[in-house]
Amino acid sequence: ENKPNWGDPYILIGNLYAGSSNTCGENDFEKKTVFWSAIDMYAKAKQVDPSVESTANDLISRYSRYFPNNEEAFFYGLSSGDPYTVGCWINERTTVRTIKK
Numbered sequence: 448e449n450k451p452n453w454g455d456p457y458i459l460i461g462n463l464y465a466g467s468s469n470t471c472g473e474n475d476f477e478k479k480t481v482f483w484s485a486i487d488m489y490a491k492a493k494q495v496d497p498s499v500e501s502t503a504n505d506l507i508s509r510y511s512r513y514f515p516n517n518e519e520a521f522f523y524g525l526s527s528g529d530p531y532t533v534g535c536w537i538n539e540r541t542t543v544r545t546i547k548k
Contacts, residue, residue: 454496458503461488464537465510471535476523479515483541484533486510514546 464485472478486507493503520526520543529543 452495454492454499454503457488457492457495458499458506461485461492461506464488464533464539465506467535467537468513471533471537476515476519477534479513479519480531480533480541481535481537482510482513483531483544484537484539486544487539487541511544512546514544516547517545520545 462485464481468478468481471481489503489506489510493500517526525531525543527543527545530540531543532538532540
């Protein structure tokens with residue numbers, strides 16, 4: 448609210464989300480979903496603050512590699528574009544994204 452165009456806090460939140468990938472979730476699939484919320488924060492960071500765009504893009508590229516693939520999502524009844532709520536302490540609503548195997 449005090450600095451609405453400051454992207455660094457969103458980068459920090461995304462990093463905290465990504466850092467939780469080994470502890471959030473009861474299985475490998477759920478652990479991978481934290482990266483969806485992390486990517487959301489990086490996208491928000493570069494949206495509000497163009498000065499962090501390069502950092503945000505690097506982090507998006509780094510962590511997008513850990514998305515579940517289409518088959519994994521299908522196993523859980525999900526496909527790309529579906530809404531999903533990441534659990535654990537994150538508790539954020541996001542969108543399912545997958546990588547091609």
